[in-house]
Amino acid sequence: MTLTKKQIKLINSLHSKKGRSENHLFLVEGEKGLLELVKSSFKIQFIVLNEIYSNHEIVQDNSDYCFFASEIELNKYSTLVTNNFGLAVVEMPKQLEFHNPVGITVILDGIRDPGNLGTIIRICDWYGIGSIILSNDCTDFYNPKVISASMGSFLRINHLYVDLVKWLNQFPNVAKIGALLNGDSLHTYTFPKTGFLVLGNESNGISKPVEDLINDRITIPSFGGAESLNVGISCAVFLDNLKRQF
Structure with missing residues (x-):
């Protein structure tokens, strides 16, 4: 089947946050993401594949809503620099309902870079963290660059955007652990069984209103001359140390 002008217009609109909202x-692009998507419970509106993949396994199981385009056309529709496989238009699931925290929940304060957010989503998936809470000024979870960087992990991570200060104040008895440069060593810190691990903005760290709510300030010890670590790398180091304890 060939795409209609209406479908092409819809795909192009999903390049922007306004169009997605x-x-x-939202869009899922590339072979890795599509292969995981079709095995998930996410509802797919339609799939667009490079016409050379007309016999691909994805088509066999989803033929009713598969469309085909040339590689040149596909790259016009895609947000990726190159996309020689395909894309899907997917319905957003309902947002997470968060009531009582269990285990460690990752909290993101002002993460702006889509690549960083996608990496954090993938890392949380790797370490079995099922939910993340994001401040309202974080980048869009469904930004195509976030989806691509997550390598399919977006399918398994629940998320919620909140006014972070108001939201954290709802849980006065839950430990709020801040990843800060001037904290105690992560290597000697004992994580609580339930708590919030707060990671801050790539340039400015945790915002002052949120920092004022932090109970435990911890840092990754430095043994060299680097000024700081990427927030995605920091997330992985914190979660790896956490999983060594539990």
Whole structure:
């Protein structure tokens, strides 16, 4: 089947946050993401594949809503620099309902870079963290660059955007652990069984209003001359140390 002008217009609209919000749809692009998507419970509106993959396993199981395009056309529709496989238009699931915290929940304060957010989503998936809470000024979870960087992990991570200060104040008895440069050593810190691990903005760290709510300030010890670590790398180091304890 060939795409209609209406479908092409819809795909192009999903390149922007406004378009995604208005349509409650987002894009999944590339072979890795699509292969994981079709095995998930996410509802797919339609799939567009490079016409050379007309006999691909994805088509066999989803033929009713598969469309085909040339590689040149596909790259016009895609947000990726190169996309020689395909893309899907997918419905956004309902946001996480968060009531009582269990285990460690990752909290993101002002993460702006889509690549960093996608990496953090993938890392949380690797370490079995099922939910993340994001401040309202974090980048869009469904930004195509976030989805691509997550390498399919977005399918398994629940998320919620909140006014972070108000939200954290709802849990006065839950430990709030801040990843800060001037904290105690992560290597000697004992994680609580339930708590919030707060990671801050790539340039400015945790915002002052959120930092004021932190109970435990911890840092990754430095043994060299680097000024700081990427927030995604920091997330992995914190979660690896956490999993060594539990």
